[in-house]
Amino acid sequence: MTTISKRLKEARKAAGYSQERLGIEAGIEPASASARMNQYEKGVHEPGVSTMQQIAAVLNLPAAYFYCEDDETAHLLQHFHCLTKADRKQVVNLAKLLAFCG
Numbered sequence: 001m002t003t004i005s006k007r008l009k010e011a012r013k014a015a016g017y018s019q020e021r022l023g024i025e026a027g028i029e030p031a032s033a034s035a036r037m038n039q040y041e042k043g044v045h046e047p048g049v050s051t052m053q054q055i056a057a058v059l060n061l062p063a064a065y066f067y068c069e070d071d072e073t074a075h076l077l078q079h080f081h082c083l084t085k086a087d088r089k090q091v092v093n094l095a096k097l098l099a100f101c102g
Contacts, residue, residue: 004052005043007066007074011059012041026054 012022019041023033028051039045047055049063056063062081068074080091 002043002046003069004046004066005041007068008037008055009041011061011065012037015059017058022055022058025058026051 012019015022017025018034019037020030020034023037024030026033028036036045040047052066053063056066060081062077065074065077065081068077080088083091
């Protein structure tokens with residue numbers, strides 16, 4: 001199982017979508033939506049960038065979430081995505097302060 005397939009399956013289940021429903025809402029042809037999502041989740045095929053962006057939009061996640069190799073970064077992106085623009089700016093400024101090692 002790849003990082004993308006693992007995160008995709010977890011995110012889909014957490015959002016309460018079936019493979020077919022997620023695929024259809026992401027713009028995949030209804031006749032193949034379930035099969036394609038199944039292949040993505042098993043790591044047989046990887047969705048292209050535009051397909052991943054559509055899937056991410058349906059799941060209300062940033063597409064980058066699916067590509068993160070470590071869980072901490074993925075969860076940070078997941079939560080950051082839910083913030084308002086003003087709150088995001090504050091988080092970025094705080095991260096800059098914390099990362100400064102002088």
